[in-house]
Amino acid sequence: MTTSRTTGPAGTAVAARATELTKVYGQGETRVVALDQVSVDFRAAEFTAIMGPSGSGKSTLMHCVAGLDDFTSGSVRIGETELGALKEKQITRLRRDKVGFVFQAFNLLPTLTARENITLPMDIAGRKPDQQWVENVIDMLGLADRLGHRPRQLSGGQQQRVAVARALASRPEIVFADEPTGNLDSHAGAEVLGFLQNSVRTFHQTVVMVTHDPVAAAYADRVVFLADGRIVDDLYEPTANAVLDRVRTLSGGLGTAQDNTPGAGGFGAAQHDAPGAGGRHAAPRDTV
Numbered sequence: 001m002t003t004s005r006t007t008g009p010a011g012t013a014v015a016a017r018a019t020e021l022t023k024v025y026g027q028g029e030t031r032v033v034a035l036d037q038v039s040v041d042f043r044a045a046e047f048t049a050i051m052g053p054s055g056s057g058k059s060t061l062m063h064c065v066a067g068l069d070d071f072t073s074g075s076v077r078i079g080e081t082e083l084g085a086l087k088e089k090q091i092t093r094l095r096r097d098k099v100g101f102v103f104q105a106f107n108l109l110p111t112l113t114a115r116e117n118i119t120l121p122m123d124i125a126g127r128k129p130d131q132q133w134v135e136n137v138i139d140m141l142g143l144a145d146r147l148g149h150r151p152r153q154l155s156g157g158q159q160q161r162v163a164v165a166r167a168l169a170s171r172p173e174i175v176f177a178d179e180p181t182g183n184l185d186s187h188a189g190a191e192v193l194g195f196l197q198n199s200v201r202t203f204h205q206t207v208v209m210v211t212h213d214p215v216a217a218a219y220a221d222r223v224v225f226l227a228d229g230r231i232v233d234d235l236y237e238p239t240a241n242a243v244l245d246r247v248r249t250l251s252g253g254l255g256t257a258q259d260n261t262p263g264a265g266g267f268g269a270a271q272h273d274a275p276g277a278g279g280r281h282a283a284p285r286d287t288v
């Protein structure tokens with residue numbers, strides 16, 4: 001392991017932490033260890049990218065740390081609160097108060113308009129949106145002229161931006177985003193990434209984002225690399241080239257390289273759930 005720095009800035013608060021987190025799906029022949037004793041801190045006001053080959057456990061890690069999915073062993077903390085100590089209802093409340101999530105498969109509600117989808121988590125929580133902030137988010141994501149549209153009337157990229165807006169609208173303490181730019185062209189993708197980065201730099205938002213794109217990862221302050229359910233590397237102040245180098249090294253070392261994807265090796269060859277297809281992670285718990 002070629003960790004460049006094992007600890008972040010001294011004294012930085014931890015927004016979420018996994019300790020020896022293990023998640024096993026199925027039993028017998030279908031048993032899959034999706035997470036194998038993963039320990040990681042996501043520090044407050046830091047932008048972390050998670051990279052790794054398809055099936056390496058990225059979505060599972062985010063779902064478990066966000067309180068969306070249960071886990072087999074280990075512990076998870078959001079802020080000062082241990083999830084293991086909470087009942088289901090309390091986890092739901094904690095998640096609604098503190099967590100924003102952009103799902104790999106969007107999970108927009110088809111019968112609601114874009115605006116209704118964006119404010120839904122706050123409506124459910126009975127919380128009044130900070131109107132100025134919500135308008136800010138909508139403008140930055142270029143959604144102002146699509147607010148009355150329903151998801152099926154929006155392009156894949158627009159749906160993805162609505163999902164990003166929904167996660168950010170309540171200004172949660174931590175935002176998890178699973179491939180938030182996976183369906184955007186490079187211009188729209190750069191805007192979303194710039195917005196996420198700005199929300200960290202300017203508003204001290206904490207963001208954890210899965211991506212397979214080294215350029216997207218370079219917007220983050222740190223990149224955590226997963227392979228086979230384990231953290232295999234951790235890179236601070238990433239540049240796209242440095243990320244690419246790590247990806248190549250890790251892919252080579254792990255024997256997962258598929259050199260058909262320029263630069264991205266085995267990491268870039270992920271097959272992702274189709275938008276709206278529900279995927280494996282469609283709502284393990286409620287999705288907003």
Ligand SMILES: Nc1ncnc2c1ncn2[C@@H]1O[C@H](COP(=O)(O)OP(=O)(O)OP(=O)(O)O)[C@@H](O)[C@H]1O
Pocket residue numbers: 025026032033034052053054055056057058059060061104270271272273280
């Ligand atoms: N509900 C489930 N039941 C059984 N196995 C599952 C389930 N969800 C995920 N897995 C398995 O757990 C492992 C990790 O899956 P996960 O979705 O976290 O991968 P990922 O890194 O997000 O991949 P991708 O880049 O393709 O989205 C995979 O081997 C997957 O097949």
Ligand SMILES: [Mg+2]
Pocket residue numbers: 058059060104178
């Ligand atoms: Mg995934």
